[in-house]
Amino acid sequence: MADSGFPFPANVGLATQLQSIVRLNGGIPATIGILNGRAKIGFEKDELVELASSAGKPETKKVSTRDLSYICGLGSCGKKLNGGTTVAGTMVLANSAGISIFATGGLGGVHREGETSMDISADLIELGRTPVTVVSSGCKSFLDIPRTLEFLETQGVTVATFADGREGDVDLPAFWTRDSGVPSPMVVQNEEEAAAVLHAKKRLGVKPSVFFANPIPPEYSIDKNRIDKIIAEAVYDARKNGITGHANTPFILGRIRELTGGDSIPANTALIKANVARGTRLAVEYQKIMRDEHRDKLRKAFQSDDSTLHALYSDSLPLSMSRESFPSSESSQLVSSTEVISAGSLAIDLACDYKPESPLPAIQAPELATSNPAVIKQSIGGVGQNIARAIHYLGTSVRLCCAVGEDAAGFAALEMLNQSGMQVAGVQQIGGGARTGQYVAINDAKKDLMLGMADMKIQELVSEEFEKLWKPQLELVRPQWLVIDSTWSPQAIRKWMTTGKSLGAKVAFEPVSTAKCKRLFQPLAQTLGEFAAVPNNLVSLATPNTIEIASMHSAASKADLFEREDWWQIIDAIGLSSSGSRDKLVSMTNATLVDEGVPQQSIQLLPYIPTLLTKLGSQGVLMIQLLAKGDARLKSRDSAPYVLGRSTNGNDIVGGVYMRLFPPAEVVAEDDVVSVNGVGDTFLGIILAGLTKDESRDWPHLIDVAQRGSVMTLKSNESVSPDISGLSSLL
Secondary structure (H helix, E strand, O other): OOOOOOOOOHHHHHHHHHHHHHHHOOOOOOOEEEEOOEEEEOOOHHHHHHHHHOOOOOOEEEEOHHHHHHHHHHHHOOOOOEEEEOHHHHHHHHHHOOOOEEEOOOEOOEEOOHHHHOOEOHHHHHHOOOOOEEEEOEEOOOEOHHHHHHHHHHOOOEEEEEOOOOOOOOEOOEOOEOOOOOEOOEEEOOHHHHHHHHHHHHHHOOOOOEEEEOOOOHHHOOOHHHHHHHHHHHHHHHHHOOOOHHHHHHHHHHHHHHHOOOOHHHHHHHHHHHHHHHHHHHHHHHHHHHHHHHHHHHHHHHOOOOHHHHHHHOOOOOHHHHOOOOOOOOOOOOHHHOOEEEEOOOEEEEEEEEOOOOOOOOOOOOOOOOOOOEEEEEEEEOHHHHHHHHHHHOOOOEEEEEEEEOOHHHHHHHHHHHHHOOEOOOEEEEOOOOOOEEEEEEEOOOOOEEEEEEEOHHHHHHHOOHHHHHHHHHHHHOOOEEEEEOOOOHHHHHHHHHHHHHOOOEEEEEOOOOOHHHHHHOOOOHHHOOOOOOOOOOOOEEOOEHHHHHHHHHHHHHOOHHHOHHHHHHHHHHOOOOOOHHHHHHHHOOHHHHHHOHHHHHHHHOOOOOEEEEEOHHHOEEEEEEEEOOOHHHOOOOOHHHEEEEOOOOOOOEEEEEEEEEOOOOOOOHHHOOOOOOHHHHHHHHHHHHHHHOOOOOHHHHHHHHHHHHHHHHOOOOOOOHHHHHHHHHO
16 A cells, blocks of 8 residues: 555555455455565554555565565665555565465556567566466556557466456456557456466466456546546656656556546445455455365365365374465354354364273273273364354354464364354464474273373463454454453463453353363453453453362452452442341252352352353353342342342442242253263353343343253263254254
8 A cells, every 4th residue: 555546544544444445255365565675464553554555655666576686685685665565566476475365456557659668567578487377457547458458468477357247358457447448358357267277277377477458447447538538648648758667557557546636545445345344255256165175185185074084183184284274164254143152262173081901890980091982973063162162063153262373283173164154254273383282181991081182282372462353353253242261371360351342242151171261360460451340340251160260269369359349349249138048048949059068159259250150060050140220130039039238328239139949951861971072062052142132131031041051062972062053943
């Protein structure tokens, strides 16, 4: 945008809009340019402003292929020059980064009287030798279009125009106008056909690029006769003033802007937006073909329908996999329809179930320091992924935000997500030796967890990149619910929560483990946002187990959260008496839970997390909820046995506390338990799917459905049972 003819700050606004268009259409934007003597592929917002604001200044250059070495070389010597890259320069840099599709405004070409001046754009040379597909609105109208096409033919470049339903001969567009009077050498109807052309080119080993011409939207097209006269005058002025070479195109563009009275600016804006959208959709379609081709290769290589899992640890993935990411299955889906973001871990799970050789062993657990017989199963898991998958199975739109490595496990995980139809635009693939998360569960003969080993270092690596990787996801999607697991760093957890809440999302928290759940309450700098009691609470819902609730309570206590004035105001408003409270708690739950302190600890956490669903395994679920003033359950006869306390101090926020112990939906026989992995994640996923459909829904019914779904996962080989999709009608 530095040399595009758009003035500052309009060029910054346009560049930002273009990045959003890429994301909306299922791609990842990578703006290319030269900043302070360095080639940049992908710009931060402040860098984009710095480059765009330098437009028109002497230190800002128009950078083509010939200029790259010069400007970057001087940069290493301390001369910090900026530059907007031409189509040729951009192609070179894109190719070096493995980017195979590039969208822009217009293409350079053979200038008028180029047969004598030899003024031929390097764009045409680069198209003939650099395999980066270019999408633009044809070449600029003031060029010699017939000679440009002749030159591209000599270079072996495929040139095709998008017809979009038009039949018969179709003109090559001429930037501001849809028709140039010059027939297009070839025609494609849509992105699917264009992607097929690219795939055939790859398989045939054809090196020259493909150029797709995308006509300007009809409503912005300038009348051909009018623009031809204006161009003739602008070209004459350039010749009269001796403007040639690099200076020629910017001069003519500026003169056309003057002569059209500014009409060329909205046309420029419309065509570049249309080209970026078209280019992104083309990239998505192309990656679909590549994904399907790779899947077929895997199946043939391993002669198995389960080839993806066999390939998890294969070192022989095709070389193309290291340069071409998998597509998003959401390419045509509006992100505004996404109701939930699940921000957390994705891992390859290994469940190791102890399988004693004797049918009636005296010891139900494996022995330490030796090898044990076991049944080992492999699947895709991770808390964030499991929750997202459960929500997806129930027909609720969910985006998973997590990180995977550029390793075999990462590629296989992306493939499995795509096969399931889940959104993967929020899955970031990290290079530099980062390992995709892995989790190993060692279970006893009853399939209860004895020991878990987790390699989730990748989550900590990307936690530091919240502003760059994750905040844009939240701002783009603006979900109804945001669910976070505790595999993130404490700082990232707090940033996710404060950003989500600022965008109107309700936040759910999955503790994951006794050690990691403490991160929720870790004291942090006030600039990250502090924990506060309702109505300013960051978290709306959490689903710990009994040992996690104790760990969370301990962390909150150490952080002095039970000494805050706003905490005391809510506790005082609850209206619980100090005498006889144990007997009441026992009557509403049971003596074991009270002796363990589960309801007491939960009540103390309520000001910060107003809904706590504590998973009790075979004992069911304990729900403790802070009721708002005016909640219908405060007056309901059916709910009266479960109202632990009522506010009597005139508080305008709190009406009371609801506590209810729900029995298990089913007591599962030991022989029917396949795996405990993902059971709790399934529970939370179903709860959130239900809440997105109806915030004021019947909690007892919702918890019953969630427990039934958890049982399905308990009996399944999968981390989340696909059978839970049958529960969607109950929500």
